[in-house]
Amino acid sequence: MKQIVIPGEIVSEERKRLGSNVYVLNGKIHSKVLGIIDNESDTADVVALKGTYIPKRDDTVIGIVNRVVFAGYGVEINSFNESFIPRKAMRQEAKLGDIIVAKIDDVNELKEANLSYPKKLYDGEIIQIIPVRSPRLIGKNASMLDVLTNGTNCEIFIGKNGRVWAKDGNIDLLKKAINFIDENSYKSNLTNAVEELLKGEKK
Amino acid sequence: MTMQDIDYKKTKTRLDGRKMNELRPLSIEVGVIPNAQGSAYLEWGQNKVYAAVYGPREALPKHTANSLKAVVKVEYRMVSFSVPDRKRPGPNRRDQEISKVLGEALDHAIFTEQFPNTEIGVYVEVIDSNAGSRVACLAAASCALADAGIPMKDLVSATGVGKAYGEIILDLNKDEEDAPDAVDIPIAIMPNSKEIVLLQMDGPLTRKEWDSVAKLGMEGCMQVYEVQKAALAKKYEIGEALVNGKKIAKAENKTESKVENKTTDKKEDKKSSAKTTKKKVKK
Numbered sequence: 001m002k003q004i005v006i007p008g009e010i011v012s013e014e015r016k017r018l019g020s021n022v023y024v025l026n027g028k029i030h031s032k033v034l035g036i037i038d039n040e041s042d043t044a045d046v047v048a049l050k051g052t053y054i055p056k057r058d059d060t061v062i063g064i065v066n067r068v069v070f071a072g073y074g075v076e077i078n079s080f081n082e083s084f085i086p087r088k089a090m091r092q093e094a095k096l097g098d099i100i101v102a103k104i105d106d107v108n109e110l111k112e113a114n115l116s117y118p119k120k121l122y123d124g125e126i127i128q129i130i131p132v133r134s135p136r137l138i139g140k141n142a143s144m145l146d147v148l149t150n151g152t153n154c155e156i157f158i159g160k161n162g163r164v165w166a167k168d169g170n171i172d173l174l175k176k177a178i179n180f181i182d183e184n185s186y187k188s189n190l191t192n193a194v195e196e197l198l199k200g201e202k203k
Numbered sequence: 204m205t206m207q208d209i210d211y212k213k214t215k216t217r218l219d220g221r222k223m224n225e226l227r228p229l230s231i232e233v234g235v236i237p238n239a240q241g242s243a244y245l246e247w248g249q250n251k252v253y254a255a256v257y258g259p260r261e262a263l264p265k266h267t268a269n270s271l272k273a274v275v276k277v278e279y280r281m282v283s284f285s286v287p288d289r290k291r292p293g294p295n296r297r298d299q300e301i302s303k304v305l306g307e308a309l310d311h312a313i314f315t316e317q318f319p320n321t322e323i324g325v326y327v328e329v330i331d332s333n334a335g336s337r338v339a340c341l342a343a344a345s346c347a348l349a350d351a352g353i354p355m356k357d358l359v360s361a362t363g364v365g366k367a368y369g370e371i372i373l374d375l376n377k378d379e380e381d382a383p384d385a386v387d388i389p390i391a392i393m394p395n396s397k398e399i400v401l402l403q404m405d406g407p408l409t410r411k412e413w414d415s416v417a418k419l420g421m422e423g424c425m426q427v428y429e430v431q432k433a434a435l436a437k438k439y440e441i442g443e444a445l446v447n448g449k450k451i452a453k454a455e456n457k458t459e460s461k462v463e464n465k466t467t468d469k470k471e472d473k474k475s476s477a478k479t480t481k482k483k484v485k486k
Contacts, residue, residue: 006435007312007349008357008395021354023314025396032314032354034435049439050241051352052259054317080259080321110270110319132352184444192451193444200446 001039002188005031005046012044019045036186049186053078053131053161055104055113062126062159063115065098075100078131078161081112092120099126099165101157121157124167127178131162133185137178143191148177151198173201207383211370218378224419226362226374226426231343231434233350241351243434245343248376249333254343256351259321273318277306279340281329301337308341308361308391308401314354323353334377335363338389341401346431350438358431359400361391362423364416366408371415373423390420394428397421 005011011022011029018024021032022044031037035046055061055077063083067074072086073094085102094100098120105116129137137158138145149156154169166174177194184190211217221227227248236242239255246252262268267276279301283292294302309325325348327340338361345359365372366386367379380387386406392399408416443450 002441004436004439004441006358006432007355008393009432010395023356025356030356030395032356033352034349036439036441048352050350052240080261080318180444186439187442187444189443189451189453192453193446196446196451 003037003039004035005037006034007031011037011046016042016044019043021046021048047186048132050130051132052080055079055081055107055111056160057104057107059104059160061102061104061113061115061161062121062157062163062165063100063102063161064126065094065096065100068094068096073100075102075115075118077113077115078128078163079111079113081110083113083115085115085118089116090118090120094120099124101159101165121165121167124155124165125171127164127166127175129162129164129178129182130185131160133182134158134160134162134164136181136185136190137164139191144181144194147191147195147198148174151177151195151202173198176201209368209382211368211372217372219376223370223372224422226423227376229427229430231346231430233346233434233438239347239351241347241349241353243343243346243350245339245346247335247339247342248374249331250329250336250339251331252327252329252336252339252343254325254327254340254347256323256325256344256347256353258323258351259318259353260324262320262322267322268320270319272315273313273321273323275306275310275313275315275323275325277302277309277325277327277344279305279327279329279337281332281336285329285332301340304401304403305337305341305344308359309344309348311398311400312345312355312357312359312393313348314356317354323348334375334380334387335389337361338363338391341391342427342431346434349435357393357395358428359391360394360424360428360431361389361401362420362427364388364390364420364423366406366412366416371412371419373419388416388420390417390424392421392424394425 009031011031013028022029029044031046033048035048037046061077063075063077065073066076075083077083100118101121102115102118104113106114152170152174154174155167157165229247232244235244236255241256243254259273279298281290283290325344327344329336341361363374365375365388367382386408388404391401
């Protein structure tokens, strides 16, 4: 059964495999954040409801160029540190405000991300959501992403840092659907609800 | 009867009709400021407090940053109309002191080592006050931090406790704070581990009185904790997503069948491509 926990609340008194957002105190597993737990699972794991983006290795992120210098570009990736891409690593020239998608190669002890495979995205719009909710936009086996692409005919790129890039198609409808997912991210049966929402709006 | 003649041992009830171990009415609402990462509004008797949390973000000015942990910067402010006589806006000595002690109390509860070189900004604004505003701010700030999704060991629950008119009492109001024998003790704890993170005292107590004050303070903090817990859980209610107020029927195993279709499609594709290559070879 799913249940809401607040910081410090006991997630499990038994020994369980430790997932994310938990810590152990006096042999009991406590939550670190306000989130949701699944009591029946054999891992003690808390799914956070809110939070900032902490860069992790192998994440795909969408960044915005906010500094151009001779050696390269400073890219803002919605984290507390700016990332730097050397001019050599980019195939195309970039200018201030350009949208860049890249993979995080490495994260150092100060949580500064090293980006690799940067690629410029042309045109399109960026929609911002709460970063911890971005997995909900993709869904199991990319089911939610399928529903969104089929329902709006948009070309969609979802970054783990809570940014969605979209181009062509019905972007207003996509924004509405993403807003709906953002508000209801902790509820069940969401994919079907979004499918219904998109169907209803199309009519 | 003047204020000096009041004796709680005789009256058995307090000036505002409360029992000795009773809090003033307390209510907390979470997520009231949309532009902040986390926020809370608290009403505790006549005290009214807003708290907002921004961050973790780049620590500025840069010399304040610590490369091993996040810095918790608390700004406690009273608006000019929050007290009977107009308060000069801008930080005074008292504001600076309270900001410091609140920051240190919250610092104990937050996993600051997860965010090196950053700052977590906590802004608490007192709209109306009537004794015990620092504990009200602490309770509100810890709710706002939890609402912002910042990893914490525990919430911080706080209350005022002390002595007035000859009796040990919980949550003093302004009249009690001004009593001739008043001792005011703000106390804040982390409820799960019962660790004390804030304790101040402004008068003498005997050892026996102190023991009962500490016990009463802990009980008061636990009462505040229950209200904080309820306020945070109230924002999110687990259930099914509704579209225009209607429930949507579950499509069972839909995703699985989709995946299966995809994989079979791929297999067929492979087969067909294999066939074509064979044909090419034949040709």
